[in-house]
Structure formats: C-alpha cells, structure tokens
Amino acid sequence: MMLAQVIPSPSIDIEVLLPMLFMGVGGLLILTMTSVKKDLPGWFVTSWSVAACAGAIISAIVLWNQFGDDGPSSTIAGAVGFDGFSIFLTVVIASAVAMASLLAHPYLEREELEGVELHVLLLLAGTGGLIMAFGNDLIVFFLGLETLSMAVYILSAMHRRRIQSQEAGMKYFVLGAFSSTFLLYGIALIYGATGTTNMIGIRAVLDNQVIVEDGLLLGGIALLIVGLTFKVGAVPFHSWTPDVYEGAPTPVVAFMASGVKAAGFAALLRILSTTFQPIVDDWVPAIEVIAALTLLIGALSAIVQTNVKRMLAYSSISHAGFILLGVLAASERGTAAALFYLFTYAFLVSGTMATLTVVAGQGDSDFSFESIQGLGRRKPILGFAMMIFLFAQAGIPFTSGFVAKFGVIAAAVDSQNYWVAGVAMISAVIGAFLYLRILVSMFLQDPVEDAPALVIPRTIGTVLVSAVVVTILFGIFPGLLDGFAQDALVALTAGTP
Amino acid sequence: MLTPTYYLVLSALVFSIGAFGVLVRRNPLIMFMCVELMLNAVNLTFIGLAWGLNDIGGQVSVFFVMVVAAAEVVVGLAIVVAIMRRRDGATADDLSVLRG
Structure with a gap:
C-alpha cells in the first residue's frame, strides 16, 4: 500500500532544456564514440561539435518564438529560468563554442595534438555556461559554474608540449578553485539570510520585508562579488588573466574571452542586477x-606589454570593465546594453584570436610584436580583418564596438553613475592608443626577414568572415540586434508554462 | 547549548585557516588541501544555517558541494601529474615562465 503512493516530483519542461541537452549530450556522445572507434577523423569531430552548437542555436530560436507567445516561465521547481535573457545568451555561448571548435581544428593538426578531448571539453564548458545563464537557483548556478570552470582548467593545460600551457592550467586551477570557495561561502550566507537559494524566492523576500540584521546578507553579497568578478577577470582579481591567456592554447583563449566571460556576466546580471535589485x-x-x-588598470597595463597576446589579455580586462557598467546600471537598459556588448565582443575576440592563431605559427608561442610586423603586406586579407577587429575594440564608429561601448556608458549615465561613465570614456581613449600601436606595427613596419608565409585554413577563414560580418553589420545597423537585446531581460517568474 | 552561531563562527575560522594556507603555502598539494578545507567550512555553514532555519535545502546543498570538491581534486591532481612528468619539482615557485 505504501508503495502505491505517488512521489511528488517537479514538472520538467524538456523543451527549455534542449540547448543544454544538445551541447552536453553531444559532447558525451562523441566522447563515447571515440572509445568505440579510436581513430575518428578530425573533420568529423569538428563538424559534430559545430553541429551540436548549431542544434543549441536552432532550439534557442524556436524557444524565442515560444517565449514571444507565452512569456517567461521557469521549470524544475523554479530552478531553471526560461526568459529572453537565457535564450539570448544561449546564442552567444553556443556561437563562442562553435568558433573555438573551428579554430581548434587546424590548430590541433598543426600542433600534432589530434584527439577529441579539446572539442568535448569545449562542449561541456559551453553546457556549464548555459546552466549559468539559465540557472534560477544559486546552487544550480554554482554547479554550472563549476562544470564550466573545470573544463576550462583542463583546456588551458591542453598543450602537452608547452610548459607555459601547463603552468597556465595550474595557475588558473588554484586561483579558480580558491575563488569558487568564496562564491560558495557567499551563497551559504545568502541562504542563511533569506532562507532559500532560489533567486525567485530571494527576490520575493527582499521585496516583501526589510531584513533588519542584514550582516549575513551583505557579507554573502560581498563574497559573491569576489567570486564572480574573479571569473570575469575584473581588477583586483584579474592577476591570473594575462598569464593564463598567454599560456593557454589560442583557440581556448578565444573561448575564455568570449564564452566564459559571457557566462560570468550572465550570472552577474541575473544575480546582482536583478535578484538584488x-x-x-x-x-x-x-x-x-x-x-x-x-577600466583604468586594464587599459594602462596593456600599453606597456611587449607581447601581443598579453596585451590583448589586458584589453579584455578593460572590456570587462565596460560590461560592468551595464551591470551596475541595474536597469533593463543596462542589461540590454551588456547583452549587446557580450554578443558583439564574443565575435570580435574570436576573430582577433583567429588572427593570432594563424600568425603565431607552429609551437603557438611567438606573440612578439615582430610576429605581426608588416602583417598588412604579408597577408593583406588577414591584416584587413585584424584592422576591423582592432577598430571595433577601440570603439571607432560604424563598428559594433562603438555601439556597444556607447550603450553601456549611456546606461550608466541613465542610472546616475556619472563618475564611472567618465572613467570609462578616459579608458576608451587610453585603449585607442594601444590598438593603434598594434595597427602601426601591422601596417607601417616592414615584415621581419624570413617571416614564414601565412596560410589561412578554411575553418579559421570561416570564423574571420563571420566575425567581420557581425562587427560591421551590427556596427552600421545596431537596431537589428538591439531589438532582441531589449526583449532579452531577466524575468524571475515562478509560473510554469 | 550549542546554537547555529557557534557553528558559523567555527566554520568562519576554518575557512580563514584554509584561505591563509592557500596564500602562504607553496606546495600545490597542500594548496589543494587548503581549498578542500575551505569547501568543508562552507558545508558546515550550510548545515548550521539549515538547522537554524529548520530547512532541508541547505543540507541537500552539502551533497552538491561534496561532488564538486571531489571533481575539483581529480582535475587538480591531473594537472599536477602532467607537470611532474616534465620536470622534477612542482612547487608554485617553479611555475614562473609566465610573468610580466
């Protein structure tokens, strides 16, 4: 008789989970396939992982239409949020994974590191990122973060013959695990203050009552900020970024700067800007x-670097500062601006890293200024693409970077954060100088003697073309993307569809 | 007469000891152990608070944290082994190719 009782279980809306299933199950399937058939050709693995990302993006488009009809909801007892925000970030993260996979294909061949692992880990990291974007519960979000981080720790140590790569992995791991514990401690304290780890519940508690003894809550938020700003590489928790970016394989850096950053900011926007609004x-x-x-330290430290990859690492720190403007606006406008920034920056930085992958040559270690000298003459097409990416990162009008920077600064001004907006404009000027320095080296200096001929593999060419198209298209017609970003807001709704 | 506050104070102490250890020790294995100490301090916080709130959610979270801690050790040791294969010492001071 006891056995006949129904065990209550939350309803699961499997459609909402489709993007995560495509990428997660896709990664695990290909891993299983290699254990059955040892020598899967590289092109098959790459196409498989790009197809998994395409599946995630297509399901996101289907979900977007459904979201347009039914509005936001959440599933699995409020643990997974289904809103425009999570669907928009699905597209960003899945594109980042696909581009990193495409970059990795010729990279693995050149470095003689054939194997399925890099693609699998990229897919799993992407799954973790999606869980962070969808997670409506602090514990679910934490699990997503750890899935993402652990895959990325291994990815940075992936190049077996480069000691720099393993050093990068080790540094990233120790500091990453250290910062995760702070984040988790923050979650525990917030749980203590509000009695729940569910963001919908936390928001309801904050809306309905004033917490008198808010020491636990404030301590929890402080620790949460430490953990999250570490993940996005914001000062003063940025010291790992240049080392890891320099040491890690270049396609992996492309994913770290685009996908990992997008997932980290997804959490910041969902937790800080919305739950703790x-x-x-x-x-x-x-x-x-x-x-x-x-903003300031990222731009200033970038100027003094002598290594292009390190320089771009510092520039990605200062970009994180810009996106933080969207977070601290804590408004719908700020969230939309940050999403626009994340989308365009993902393509920008993947394109930049694609160029570096080609230029660095065998060994993936030469990132000195000599390696890019006279790039405009050695390979005009590549030089032209890099020029567009650098213009966009500097925020020159008619590129997506300008619209993105303008959007976050306007959002910060809109919510009366004037002095930070001023700092951002100063930082943009300093940043322009550093991108100009790379451009001068590329176009006004002669190539070093016996510079090797550059060949752009087809998959890297695909990434370059799509990055250039996105950068110019959304630079000239920002409305095309901005309309989606405006609708892609965080909705902490408890209702099921 | 143990109230949850005692456990919160204890876990804060254990967490600080772990954090201090990560910052001052140079052996990666000891650093991993200190991170584990910090994670377990958080577990203690969760249990103390769950008891105080009379809520099962915090206790369930502990299981997730344990899984994460175990997976983290696996990844960390794998990276240490990969480095040890290439060179003899693997203290944090040996890892200094990347700087600037």
Missing part, C-alpha cells in the same frame, strides 16, 4: 570601484 544601494558602490579600477 531591491537593495541596489548596498552593492553598487562596490561594483563602481571595481569597474573603475578594471
């Missing part, structure tokens, strides 16, 4: 200081 006065000052430091 009612107590915005408590956490915005901290993010203001972090954003200002990130």
Whole structure:
C-alpha cells in the first residue's frame, strides 16, 4: 500500500532544456564514440561539435518564438529560468563554442595534438555556461559554474608540449578553485539570510520585508562579488588573466574571452542586477570601484606589454570593465546594453584570436610584436580583418564596438553613475592608443626577414568572415540586434508554462 | 547549548585557516588541501544555517558541494601529474615562465 503512493516530483519542461541537452549530450556522445572507434577523423569531430552548437542555436530560436507567445516561465521547481535573457545568451555561448571548435581544428593538426578531448571539453564548458545563464537557483548556478570552470582548467593545460600551457592550467586551477570557495561561502550566507537559494524566492523576500540584521546578507553579497568578478577577470582579481591567456592554447583563449566571460556576466546580471535589485544601494558602490579600477588598470597595463597576446589579455580586462557598467546600471537598459556588448565582443575576440592563431605559427608561442610586423603586406586579407577587429575594440564608429561601448556608458549615465561613465570614456581613449600601436606595427613596419608565409585554413577563414560580418553589420545597423537585446531581460517568474 | 552561531563562527575560522594556507603555502598539494578545507567550512555553514532555519535545502546543498570538491581534486591532481612528468619539482615557485 505504501508503495502505491505517488512521489511528488517537479514538472520538467524538456523543451527549455534542449540547448543544454544538445551541447552536453553531444559532447558525451562523441566522447563515447571515440572509445568505440579510436581513430575518428578530425573533420568529423569538428563538424559534430559545430553541429551540436548549431542544434543549441536552432532550439534557442524556436524557444524565442515560444517565449514571444507565452512569456517567461521557469521549470524544475523554479530552478531553471526560461526568459529572453537565457535564450539570448544561449546564442552567444553556443556561437563562442562553435568558433573555438573551428579554430581548434587546424590548430590541433598543426600542433600534432589530434584527439577529441579539446572539442568535448569545449562542449561541456559551453553546457556549464548555459546552466549559468539559465540557472534560477544559486546552487544550480554554482554547479554550472563549476562544470564550466573545470573544463576550462583542463583546456588551458591542453598543450602537452608547452610548459607555459601547463603552468597556465595550474595557475588558473588554484586561483579558480580558491575563488569558487568564496562564491560558495557567499551563497551559504545568502541562504542563511533569506532562507532559500532560489533567486525567485530571494527576490520575493527582499521585496516583501526589510531584513533588519542584514550582516549575513551583505557579507554573502560581498563574497559573491569576489567570486564572480574573479571569473570575469575584473581588477583586483584579474592577476591570473594575462598569464593564463598567454599560456593557454589560442583557440581556448578565444573561448575564455568570449564564452566564459559571457557566462560570468550572465550570472552577474541575473544575480546582482536583478535578484538584488531591491537593495541596489548596498552593492553598487562596490561594483563602481571595481569597474573603475578594471577600466583604468586594464587599459594602462596593456600599453606597456611587449607581447601581443598579453596585451590583448589586458584589453579584455578593460572590456570587462565596460560590461560592468551595464551591470551596475541595474536597469533593463543596462542589461540590454551588456547583452549587446557580450554578443558583439564574443565575435570580435574570436576573430582577433583567429588572427593570432594563424600568425603565431607552429609551437603557438611567438606573440612578439615582430610576429605581426608588416602583417598588412604579408597577408593583406588577414591584416584587413585584424584592422576591423582592432577598430571595433577601440570603439571607432560604424563598428559594433562603438555601439556597444556607447550603450553601456549611456546606461550608466541613465542610472546616475556619472563618475564611472567618465572613467570609462578616459579608458576608451587610453585603449585607442594601444590598438593603434598594434595597427602601426601591422601596417607601417616592414615584415621581419624570413617571416614564414601565412596560410589561412578554411575553418579559421570561416570564423574571420563571420566575425567581420557581425562587427560591421551590427556596427552600421545596431537596431537589428538591439531589438532582441531589449526583449532579452531577466524575468524571475515562478509560473510554469 | 550549542546554537547555529557557534557553528558559523567555527566554520568562519576554518575557512580563514584554509584561505591563509592557500596564500602562504607553496606546495600545490597542500594548496589543494587548503581549498578542500575551505569547501568543508562552507558545508558546515550550510548545515548550521539549515538547522537554524529548520530547512532541508541547505543540507541537500552539502551533497552538491561534496561532488564538486571531489571533481575539483581529480582535475587538480591531473594537472599536477602532467607537470611532474616534465620536470622534477612542482612547487608554485617553479611555475614562473609566465610573468610580466
């Protein structure tokens, strides 16, 4: 009789989980296939993982239409949020994984590192990123973050014959695990203060009652900020970024700067800007200081670098500062601007890293300024593409970078964060100088003697073309993307579809 | 007469000891152990708070944290082994090719 009782279980809307299933199951399937058939050709593995990402993107488009009809909802007892925000980020993260896979294909052949692992780990990291974007519960979000991080730790140590790569993996791992514990401690304290780890529940508690003894809550938010700003590489928790970017394989760096950053900001936007929106006065000052430091130190340190990849690592730190402006606006406008920035930056940075993958040559170690000298003459097409990416990163009008920077600064001004917006403009000027320095080296200096001939493999060419198209298209017609970003807001709704 | 507060204070202490260990020790294995210490301090916090709130959610979270901690050790040791194969010492000070 006891056995006949129904065990209550939450309803699961499998459609919402489709993007995660495509990437996660896709990765595991290909891993299983290699254990059955040892010598899967590289092109098959690459096409498989690009197809898995395409599946995630197509299901996101289907979900977007469904979202347009039914509005936001959440599933699995409110643990997974289905809103425009998570669907939009699905497209960003899946594109980042696909581009990194395409870059990795010729890279693995050149470095003689054939194997399925890099593609599998990229897919699994992407799955973790998607869970972070969808997670409506702090514990679910934490599991997504760990899935993402652990895959990326291994990815950075992936190049077996480069000691720099393993050193990068080790440094990233120790610091990453260290920062994750802070994040988790923050989650525990927030749980103690509000009695739940569910963001819908936390928001309801904050909306309905004033927490008198808010020491636990504020301590929890502070620790959460430490953990999250580490993941996105914001000052003062940025020191790992240049080392890891320099040491890790270049296609992996492309994913770290695009996908991992997008997932980290997804969490910041969902947790800070939305869940803790009612107590915005408590956490915005901290993010203001972090954003200002990130903007200035990122741009200033980039100038003095002699290694192009390190320089771009510092530039990605200063870009994180810009996106933080969207976070601290804590408004719908700020979220939309940050999403626009994340989308365009994902393509920008993948294109930049694609160029570096070609230029670095065998060994993946030469990132000195000599390696890019006279690139405009050695390979005009590549030089032209790189020029577009650098213009966009500097924020020159008619590129997506300009619209993105303008959007976040306008959002910060809109919510009265004037001084940080001023710092951002100064940082943009300093940044322009550093991109100009790379451009001068590329177009005004002669190539070094016996510079090897550059060949652009077809898959890298695909990434370059799509990055250039996205950068120019959304630079001239930002409305095409901005319309989606405006609708892609975080909705903490408890209702099931 | 143990209230959850005692456990919160204890876990804060254990967490600080772990954090201090990660910062001052140079042997990666000891650093991993310190990270584990920090994770377990968080577990203690979760249990203390769950008891205080009379809520099962915090206790369930502990299981997830344990899984994460185990997976983290596997990844960390794999990276150490990969480095050890190439060179004899693997203290944090040996890893200094990347700087600037």
